[in-house]
Amino acid sequence: MSTTMSPETTLTQQSLTRRRALQRFGALGLGAAALAGVPTRARAQAKAPVKLTFWTWENPQQRPYIVNRINMFMQKNPHVQVDVQVFTFGDLGKKVSVGFATGTAPDGYATGDWLMPTWLARNLIAPQEAKLLGYPSVDAFRKDHADAFVQGSIHDGKIYGFPLWFYGFANYLNTKQYREVGLDPEKDQPQTWAQLGEIAKRLTIKQGNKFTRQGFKFAMHAAQWTMIQFNPIVAQCGGQWFDTSGKCTINNEAGVKAMTIRASFVRQYGAEDPADTIATNPLPQMDWLKERCAIFSCHPIPPAAIKSQNPTMEAEHYYKAVLMPGVTTDKRYSSCYGFNLVVSARASKDKQEALQDMYRFILADPVDCWEATAPFTMARKSGWTDSPKVKTFPDVQAIIAAKDTGVFLPRTPVWTELADAMHRATQKVVLNNADIKGALDEAAAEVDRATAEFKKG
Amino acid sequence: MPSRRRRGLEGAWLGLLPLAGLTMLFLLPVIWMVTTSFQAGEKMFQLTTEWIPSVWHPENYPNALSRAKFPLYFFNSFVVSGLVMAGNLIFCTLAGYGLAKYRFPGDRFLLLVILSTLMLPLEVTLVPTFLIVHKFDWLNTYQGIAGPLLIDAFGVFLMRQFMLKIPSDYLEAARIDGAGELRILTRIIIPQCKPALAVLAIFAFRDSWDQFLWPLAIVSRDELRTYPLGLVRFGEDYGNPPTEQMAIAVLATIPVFLLFVILQRGLRSGFGLSGLKG
């Protein structure tokens, strides 16, 4: 979606030719009338015009918010002209890569923070200045953001990404189905994986070999989700993705234990049917929204999203978000991830500055952001968590706790290869009953190969 | 002979039943697509398919079209595919003619080279083609999307094979009469090639209409997107049932199907089927 110039911008552009001036006579008239009200403003901001390209991803709540803020920014800064393009979530990274390869990359773009190592390793993004982002120092910036997040954004003491949303996964329960089988959504929250297995078994309804209702499901449709949902289990079991030498260790004891837990819902409890899913990339929680499964762990789900697929569920509010289960009750953490706004290292200095100014503006009103995009939480700590609008949101405590206690996804420049390898291993284990150790061994070998390739350069 | 005629008539209708059954089997997925496009979103994953929807939902169509700029996407696809079809008709004919009627050293080799460029999938040549198109400054333009598809080795080959069948004596006679090359081409060759041109037209259009990977690479502005890009990214919004996706799929099938119907007779003779009875 591209945005167009406003009449005021036309006026302050230096390169008006006489013909264009005549053509814009109508706009001129309008603009003059508008400007007459704010003469000081116009004069103060008569800087050199800047044209920016900015790319972001499609999401029904987040994208409109970003685009609206950018439009507001352009109105306040008439010398800046931003061309916004929107891509699908999966495509954005690839398009940016190809853009860098061919010299057509945008000046600024939004990126998932798990891709930060990829950009940093190839020196594609530029450091940003704390002052332009609204902080007196890098330290102040660091303190104001969730720890897990800011580690990926700060590199070598410099800020490389300006955080937007940052959230963890919560466990979403269908409370109506809970009550149907005589469970209490408050007291019978699954706190451990074993408990979740038992509860899921009770919630499962089968007709022959078809599951009318699955108790609990893991997402099967995309590597990204496999990683996000598997990562905390690994951490809870004390496992590690890589050891200090860089070798992939997902196939060690802890990793096998984690995968066994993952597969237990199919193999042990009979509560999941991984082949039967209607989830798609845009709607991973589709099975849960259509009440085909009772419990699903997911990023924060906006009420509007629930309403669009299952208006009754939203109207009667028979759902609840709780913390993920843990291996033990004290380790109930989930994965957390988020989005950064970054600046291309190849953009000119004045473009970089204009971008950082814009980024600061996008998140200048965190409470407004929350209102528009709830319950997507922000990485920033200050300025919004105390607002009553936040406090009265249903289940917000669980959602914020998920973010604060979440573990980060593995930070590695071979993230894509790692995710793909894990996705394949999970498919083999869960869909085709493969031996867990064998599948993990293969995945680890793949990742090691990719790391070796990457090191060669 | 009466017995043969009787047998012939019976045979004519008897064979139709299994044949029609076979055709229906082949068409099942298409029928499913059309039926589903009128279904309610909830019905998508029931245990049995409801072949005739109990409740028709024609609003799936305008709903689907409004999810993204689909009318614009379809328009873009039309423009690009039209360009590609026209380009193929012109260039493949010229190239085929050159390869068919002119003998020059290395013409066999050239044919081999042309054919072999066909054999590489697009993903391989994606980046260099992209760079070339970028140099022309054709990113995010119709000519950029259509460019690499304007001539296709299969098409060249097809035209060449067809033209080989035209006896050179015609051409010699025309040349002796003083006709220029261009006139030979337009007055003699092309009219004889009408069936091949029909085949070329429909397949060039269809292949361009199908294109996904190349427009994905070359287009980064929403105004230039073609419908496959819109279709695959369908439902990035919350709340687009697959039934609407099917509606777009049906809409996408119609233009190619129409073209096929229009060119049917030409197609049949182009394939050499004019002798088909029935």
Added chain:
Amino acid sequence: MLWAFWLAFTSYDMVRSPRFVGLENFVSLSRDPIFTQALANTLVYIAGSTAVILAVALALALAINTRTRGARYCLSGIFLSNIMPIIAVCLVWRFLFHPHGLVNQLLSPFGFGRIDWLTSESLAMPAIIGVTVWRFAPYFMVIFLAALVNIPGEFYEAAAIDGASGLRRFRYITLPLLYPVMFFVVVVSALLCARIFLMPYIITGGGPGGATRVLSMLIYETGFSYMKMGRAAAISVVLFAIAMVFTLLQMRLFMRGEED
């Protein structure tokens, strides 16, 4: 294309300049189980699809060539699957192969239980082959038809006079006359299958566990997801070599045809 060949000998991540590495890409590919799997998948896919397409196309052509009234419409109906936009084809079949989708619904009266087509390592490839046959067989059916229609009727009449039955006529007249066409069908079908990308990409995403990932998908992933263009180019050289074999066969076909 030449650029692609040159790239195969370099390491290129699209951002920094390509770095010449000689045969390293090829060596590491030969040791990579993912590559071997994709290679095997591609060959299995080409062989399987071509064989089935050949059989189905011939059968369809024979069925339509029986002077049946209305065969012309059946011809057009069947051909529709070849015309339909490939994206629509992929999306529709992905739904049809769902555990509770149409395919299983149609098979269940015959006693088949629930079959997880797209999530089973052994069945996913046959499913893709099935879609391929559905899509391409009509095109080759038409090719066969053209050949069948142009067999002079005298041959059959002579055989009928000699008292040959339908089956013997088929075996001794039709089939031998069709050998060149069959050869053509095999070659062109193999070429089409070697290049296939969208079908596995959209229907199974190359899964499960890489069971349906063919070489063109691997090329795309290696180049665009993992940003290893040099390695991707090396894989495409392999794919090109495979395709080249078939192309040369096709060339020989036509050259011989011309010299007749």
